Amino acid sequence: MNQSRQRQLQRRATEVLTRDAPWLDPLGRRVCTALLVRTAQRWRLFLHPGSPSDVADAYFIGPAGVCSLLIRDRLPDEATARAVARHAEERFAGVRGPGGQVLASSALRHLVVLPGGGKRVTSPSPLYRVVPEQDLDALFRREAAVLTRDQAQSIAAQAAHRLTGYRRVEVEPVERAAEAPGLLDEADLTADQLAAAQQRPFESWMAFLHPQQQAVVARNYGGPARISGPAGTGKTVVALHRLLHLARRSTGPLLFTTFVRTLPAVHQGTFHRMAPEFADRVRFVNLHAWARDFLAERGRPVTQWRAQVATAFNLAWLSHRAALADLEPAPAYWQAEVDRVIKGRGLTTVDEYLRVTRRGRGLALNPAQRTAVWGLYEAYERHLAEKDLSDYNDLVAIARAELAARPLEVPYAAVIVDEVQDITLTGLRLLRQLAGDGPNRLLLVGDGQQQVYPGGWRLSEAGIPVQGRGAVLRVNYRNRAAVLDFARRFDATNQVDDLDGAAGVALRDAETANPGGRTEPWTGTDSELPDALTGAIAALPVPRGRTALITFNHRDLERCAAILREAGVPVAHLDQYTGEPEDTVKIGTVHRAKGLDFQAVIAVAFTRSGKPNDPAEQELRARRHLVAATRARDYLWWGVVTPPADQAP
Numbered sequence: 190m191n192q193s194r195q196r197q198l199q200r201r202a203t204e205v206l207t208r209d210a211p212w213l214d215p216l217g218r219r220v221c222t223a224l225l226v227r228t229a230q231r232w233r234l235f236l237h238p239g240s241p242s243d244v245a246d247a248y249f250i251g252p253a254g255v256c257s258l259l260i261r262d263r264l265p266d267e268a269t270a271r272a273v274a275r276h277a278e279e280r281f282a283g284v285r286g287p288g289g290q291v292l293a294s295s296a297l298r299h300l301v302v303l304p305g306g307g308k309r310v311t312s313p314s315p316l317y318r319v320v321p322e323q324d325l326d327a328l329f330r331r332e333a334a335v336l337t338r339d340q341a342q343s344i345a346a347q348a349a350h351r352l353t354g355y356r357r358v359e360v361e362p363v364e365r366a367a368e369a370p371g372l373l374d375e376a377d378l379t380a381d382q383l384a385a386a387q388q389r390p391f392e393s394w395m396a397f398l399h400p401q402q403q404a405v406v407a408r409n410y411g412g413p414a415r416i417s418g419p420a421g422t423g424k425t426v427v428a429l430h431r432l433l434h435l436a437r438r439s440t441g442p443l444l445f446t447t448f449v450r451t452l453p454a455v456h457q458g459t460f461h462r463m464a465p466e467f468a469d470r471v472r473f474v475n476l477h478a479w480a481r482d483f484l485a486e487r488g489r490p491v492t493q494w495r496a497q498v499a500t501a502f503n504l505a506w507l508s509h510r511a512a513l514a515d516l517e518p519a520p521a522y523w524q525a526e527v528d529r530v531i532k533g534r535g536l537t538t539v540d541e542y543l544r545v546t547r548r549g550r551g552l553a554l555n556p557a558q559r560t561a562v563w564g565l566y567e568a569y570e571r572h573l574a575e576k577d578l579s580d581y582n583d584l585v586a587i588a589r590a591e592l593a594a595r596p597l598e599v600p601y602a603a604v605i606v607d608e609v610q611d612i613t614l615t616g617l618r619l620l621r622q623l624a625g626d627g628p629n630r631l632l633l634v635g636d637g638q639q640q641v642y643p644g645g646w647r648l649s650e651a652g653i654p655v656q657g658r659g660a661v662l663r664v665n666y667r668n669r670a671a672v673l674d675f676a677r678r679f680d681a682t683n684q685v686d687d688l689d690g691a692a693g694v695a696l697r698d699a700e701t702a703n704p705g706g707r708t709e710p711w712t713g714t715d716s717e718l719p720d721a722l723t724g725a726i727a728a729l730p731v732p733r734g735r736t737a738l739i740t741f742n743h744r745d746l747e748r749c750a751a752i753l754r755e756a757g758v759p760v761a762h763l764d765q766y767t768g769e770p771e772d773t774v775k776i777g778t779v780h781r782a783k784g785l786d787f788q789a790v791i792a793v794a795f796t797r798s799g800k801p802n803d804p805a806e807q808e809l810r811a812r813r814h815l816v817a818a819t820r821a822r823d824y825l826w827w828g829v830v831t832p833p834a835d836q837a838p
């Protein structure tokens with residue numbers, strides 16, 4: 190703000206406060222003057238008259254959200270802080286936004302403003318942030334914005350009716366001159382800034398939620414809980430809001446984890462933008478990395494050599510394939526059997542394997558065949574042991590044993606697991622061990638229909654009872670209607686009974702929130718693909734940087750990436766994606782793209798000649814296709830590459 194304008198506004202603010210808020214002490218007067226100046230730029234300030242009590246001294250509403258302020262010369266006690274937070278939540282509960290949405294409780298910020306000049310104080314309570322008066326400017330920084338100007342105005346208008354006992358104060362704007370860069374004011378939330386925000390995986394922190402989403406965020410669960418719902422219904426959004434809700438109500442560390450290596454960094458970015466004060470308390474990390482770090486800290490580092498682990502399986506396969514020769518599936522099927530069924534379920538004897546229900550595996554195996562598979566597994570284990578190797582399942586098993594022998598010194602206040610459908614049964618057991626049994630400590634979030642790895646389980650098999658504590662979301666906010674319609678065609682069966690018998694919702698039954706959208710199917714041969722793909726990129730209806738190219742295995746990804754590079758299209762691998770905007774097409778397999786959002790998606794599926802797949806493989810493929818298609822918000826280009834006519838099956 191330029192200096193003469195600033196001085197004029199300050200003069201006006203002093204006059205207004207002398208007239209309308211005579212009760213303010215010197216600190217209150219200084220702080221309120223600084224805030225009042227901003228009301229000329231359509232921030233809103235409400236002051237509570239009289240001596241300090243257990244409600245906020247002021248509410249300040251603008252792009253940085255709804256801030257309740259205690260302006261004091263010392264920190265409040267815990268009871269006062271809690272009463273202030275409760276009062277704020279009650280006053281703003283049910284404030285409406287666009288389309289019947291409600292203000293998320295996480296858009297409320299509780300601040301204690303202390304006099305400047307002293308040394309910096311960290312908040313002793315998770316309920317509020319301490320802001321020295323000289324740091325109030327931080328509220329006006331661009332990065333602090335969680336509301337658009339219109340949203341803030343609408344909330345302030347509703348607050349005026351709800352904040353009985355408060356007085357609204359404001360100053361008249363003075364003529365605008367050139368601004369110092371970096372701070373937010375009236376004209377700052379322009380299309381430019383919103384466009385920048387939209388490049389992030391979430392358009393911004395969702396300040397408004399569906400009433401059902403907000404209820405799930407704030408609910409008190411008596412034990413482990415489960416959020417389910419089809420693609421794009423806001424499960425991750427709810428999980429992140431829940432994380433903030435829990436962070437404000439606890440003091441210990443929190444864990445947000447997934448099976449996928451690349452997702453935590455993206456969600457960490459979103460969470461840190463909204464709640465920087467909790468950056469140090471929440472760990473975002475995938476489950477295997479957590480286990481590896483945990484074991485390293487305990488002086489038991491586990492080194493994994495992926496290529497050598499693959500060799501161990503290949504050697505086992507060579508010596509045992511004859512026993513499975515009558516059965517059709519390729520080695521990858523048997524590798525998944527060992528990985529997801531035998532080791533992933535923690536089976537230790539052949540008898541257990543003979544009895545187990547092999548969920549989602551398609552092919553029925555008789556006892557002799559199961560015994561043969563067990564032989565394959567034992568050979569694999571021998572090859573691993575010979576080279577002192579551990580695979581991912583071993584990592585989980587070693588971490589579980591270590592945790593059982595010596596629990597965490599500082600347990601997690603809560604553990605939130607996203608994309609839970611792809612975690613193995615032993616992974617779930619590890620998470621249960623980590624979270625313990627207390628209420629609100631374990632939240633599992635996911636959708637069985639989007640499982641991209643084979644296998645399946647019931648939560649009860651992991652000893653995680655969620656009956657009565659399951660919530661199902663059903664409004665799809667991500668995909669425009671045309672994209673959603675396209676994705677619904679995939680017959681993706683749910684192999685994960687994630688609600689333990691309670692009825693879930695399939696994508697087919699999801700409600701759509703966004704009309705419009707466009708899809709473009711293409712079918713052709715491999716030799717026609719380069720022209721089709723480069724043509725699709727050239728004709729994208731959205732900026733290239735907001736587009737992802739998704740394939741269903743690495744080989745196909747390499748093929749498509751080579752075509753794009755040849756055509757001079759800059760690409761960036763999803764392995765390195767953190768959600769920050771850049772002008773490259775993001776490329777990756779569906780395993781890396783799951784859980785993410787892109788404005789446009791180009792998906793390329795190769796159909797290959799050979800034996801028809803078994804039903805389990807077909808189901809898995811349908812689920813992967815559904816996941817890829819539902820990554821697109823506005824535009825989906827769906828390419829199917831068929832074999833040349835002389836090689837057709």
Ligand SMILES: Nc1ncnc2c1ncn2[C@@H]1O[C@H](COP(=O)(O)OP(=O)(O)OP(=O)(O)O)[C@@H](O)[C@H]1O
Pocket residue numbers: 290390391392395397398399402418419420421422423424425426427636639665666667783784785786819
């Ligand atoms: N209440 C809401 N209002 C507007 N947009 C929303 C709302 N809830 C979620 N969204 C948007 O919908 C998209 C999908 O949200 P999110 O990724 O949380 O869904 P999800 O259920 O986890 O999806 P998936 O299972 O497909 O990964 C995001 O772009 C998010 O910003």
